[in-house]
Amino acid sequence: MNDAVRVRAIAERDWSAITALESRAYSKLGLSEGQAALRARRDTSPDTCFALHVEGRLAGYVLALPYPHGAYPDLRRVRRAAAPTRNLHLHDLVIAPELRRRGLARHLLNHLCAAARSSAYERLSLVSVGGTEAFWSARGFTPHPGVLAPGEYGENAVYMSLPLEVSGVVRVPCL
Incomplete structure (x- = not known):
């Protein structure tokens, strides 16, 4: 990546663009949550x-x-995880459609992995939606069939996870 690519904390001025990207990515799947839900999810863990x-x-x-491993946020309501956990749930990762296939998702995912490791998370989880299972599998995520309630995140949704450490050895995922 060159100097023109920068990852930083989400700022107040970002919300209208984030909401537009989220809507564009998830509305056709019936999974768009809206700005209030997105803000609440960020407020739960601003450092990630x-x-x-x-x-x-x-x-x-x-x-x-x-969010506990093997569980996932309810899209109909926003709440914090019930108990402390070493699992970080990747709820959304969205790249503007016209900028895809340039390694930007990998760049953002690597940044998230580094932040997760520095906060002592041991695993990343996510729900693959809209036919993205192959994308996540190529980055080391493993599917866990049967975890999701049928239809909860749409057709063909798959719960997946990636260990950030194996036997005390830090993995370098997401490359």
Whole structure:
């Protein structure tokens, strides 16, 4: 990545662009949550939510929050995880469609992995939606069939996870 790509904490000025990207990515799947829910998810864990800028404009974002392994946020309501956990749930990672296939998702995911490790998370989890299972598998995520309630995140949704450490050895995932 060159100097024109920058990852930073989500700022107040980012919300209209984040909301537009989220709607564009998830509305057709019936999974768009709206700005209030997105803000609440970021507020749960601001140190693991980031904005991606390319040449001075918002090009993507990631929202990740602590959530127990094998569980996932309810899209109909927002609440914090019930108990402390070493699992970080990657709730959204969205790149503007016109900027995809340039390694930007990998760049943002690597930034999230580094932040997760520095906060002592041991695992990342996510729900693959809209036919993205192959993308996540290529980055080391393993599917866990049967975890999701049928239809909860749409057709073909798959709960997946990635260990950040194996036997005390730090993995370098997401490359």
